[in-house]
Amino acid sequence: MASEKRELLYHSVCLEEGDCKGCTTCMRYCPTQAIRVQNGKAKIIREKCIDCGECVRRCPYHAKRVVSDNFYTLKSFKHNIALVAPAFCGQFSKVTNIDLILTGLKKIGFDDVFEVARGAEVITAKTKEILAEKNHEGPYISSACPAVVRLIAVKFPSLSDMVIPLTSPMEAAAQMARREAMEKTGLEDDEIGVFFISPCPAKVTAVKQPLALDKSSVSGVIPVKDVYMKLVHALKSVDKIEKLSVSGKDGIRWARSGGETEALGIKNYIAVDGIHNVIKMLEELEDEKLNNIEFIEALACTSGCTGGPLNVENEFVANSRIRNLTEHLEKGEAKGENLSLMWDKKVEYEPFSPLDTDINKALTKMQQLEEIYARLPQLDCGSCGSPSCRDFAEDIVRGKAQERDCIFRLREKIEVLAKEIEELGKMIKE
Template identity: 50%
Template sequence: METYFHSVTLDENKCMGCTNCIKRCPTEAIRVRKGKARIINERCIDCGECIRVCPYHAKKAITDPFDSIYSYKYKIAIPAPSIYGQFKPSFSRNQILNTLKAIGFDYVYEVAKAAEVVSFATREIIKKDGFKKPLISSACPAVVRLIQVRFPNLIDNILKLESPMEVAAKLVKSEVVNKGYALPDEIGVFFITPCAAKATSVKAPYEKERSNVDGVISMKDIYIKMLNALDRPEETDILDKAGYEGIRWAGPGGESTALETDKFLAVDGIHNVITILEEIESDRLEDIDFVEALACTGGCLGGPLTVVNPYVARKRLRKHVIEAKEKSMPKTFQEKYDSDLVWTSDIKYRPVMKLDEDIIKAMKKLETLERINKELPGLDCGACGAPSCRALAEDIVRGIANETDCIFKLREKVRELAIQMAELEAKMPPVLDREKGKR
């Protein structure tokens, strides 16, 4: 049995067993059992939607603690472009990046810079033509995993190029070694992440055997540390080397606009992504070469591990984009990137919705499922612990739930029982059935 690593997990102590997360999960991967939310591992795509909606903050993302950087002699931070949107516009990009050095890293390399490398490679693919249209971006690992479990026909449409994070880790490692700053085994590369999905893609990558990244630190976790260090004005190094194209990757449409084609569609928010993927799978989207699909509303700026409101962050990011443009920074992709960007392993369809291996058995189960579903109240209240009446019916045929888990069904049964009891109560055995007063 395959095991699945997930960054998204539950804090049992905080979970109240409410229905918020089960109803919003895009893959119906959560059930409430014994008063606690349970994540069905093989269905979870680590989108982080449940982290966002949980009112008790019981859903969390497993990332590495900040102190884990000290297990390496030479510590490198590779911050996601979304980091620029987290601080007040009065701070320059270079200040923000230098702060990472101030809090303990030896070297900083912008993932935005590597994003330009990926943009370049993507442009080449689109120019050459001959790809399955539309190409679907693989920048968001939650979307790739969504395709893996729900849209098997679109697996071939995925842009199978390494992510900017992986490219950044690879580039910075060789840069540091070449400059003679450290030996390969002394280096620890840490991705500063806006989301859980990226943490999963480092711990359990689908595109290759092993990630180039050594650790993942949540943006939220180092935010306070960074804020405190930001006031110190020392800007020792010039670290802001990425051009505006790379910075723009942080928000929706950023990856697409770097492609020099109008034939793109950018969609954000996991539920919106699903409707667009439905359209693509049904051949209903015309004249589109590239689809940028991001699980979070507001793109990576809206990641569950970011701090600032995604719309505010987007406004702040704009300033950095304009500044990068004004500095007329050359497209930084000048140094040749030799290593191949193409994935070395691939993803396979995981039919998690399948009811049974045997089609005849699956048909019987489906038939029962439909019959049960018709008898359920159709309120989708979630009180049974499943996201909808149909999901409960599905759980019943899978053998992991009972019809009386439905409180309305249970009440019906209690009522029937009460009527029967009342009827029985009225019936007196003939030997006792005497008129009152006559003894």
């Protein structure tokens, strides 16, 4: 049942098959072993994918795409607001003022702007309250990164109760933006479009199919790079910069790894970034090696949201710019009354489908898997089209691959055959 449900999950990451050369790069970097390469083309196993975007970042042929919204979607609403993540402000060289970026957005089709950093300030304050309650053993894990929340649901279900059940800064900001716009314009909720400018595919998925909310307050998601292309030109024609930025340093610093924790003022914490590092850290946590830690900030992209694959700028350059843009700012103050900040529902564990629904058959298949694995070279070379020998053995048991797809096993079989033919030849001569 669970796997059927997971098949139905929305995914923003997809393959443009015509552009795929079957090079296996994406397969080797996918953190959840969700990719196979068969018949010269990559294939995503939907139930395993967490939309982290690692394959989008790694594919040398740009064959992995992110399905998102575009500027045409703005036509569906009477009043459109750009929801600006702090990471967005680090994308522009020669820009020394956040207000210039926000004013520019009003020139390319948005009626207003709202900083996600304001949502981050509200979430920071609420997180402090939750940490003070301390109602479980071990550390709390931040729920800010949707790829990490999905990763925990798919691979680390035993840690799900450690995830802080709070909505993201993006969702908090969307609620605040809507409320302000309704007051300002007198329009109804459904006449207002709130568009998040996203650095990553996981945020697209989090809006289209939120795991822990009944419905997102965000109307659509447009990638940073699409907005950037329009905005760089528009910035040249801004003659009067409006005073639009009201966020403090604490909200904006969420753009980079460690920023959330600095805003919380916690000393005993781990801030980990990059999906493979996050996995290592969660494995340690699962092994109860981190019970003395108070808080874990885990972000799927290297350096944090500035490292998202939909950005245009190098993450380290972007982080440096954000530091410069915000050095004069005050800490910032949470202003957001009566918002719905807690999750509507628990994130359910969505296991990958078992080897068999019948327990006895599943056990037999597990034994077969181990036998096949023992015969394989255990080099994890990937030339069979599966990310590791163990995954390959599992694919064989599931009927998705054949042992001869392994070049080492094939060579062994050919050697045996060659010997048999030689023996036969000798017998014929005799």
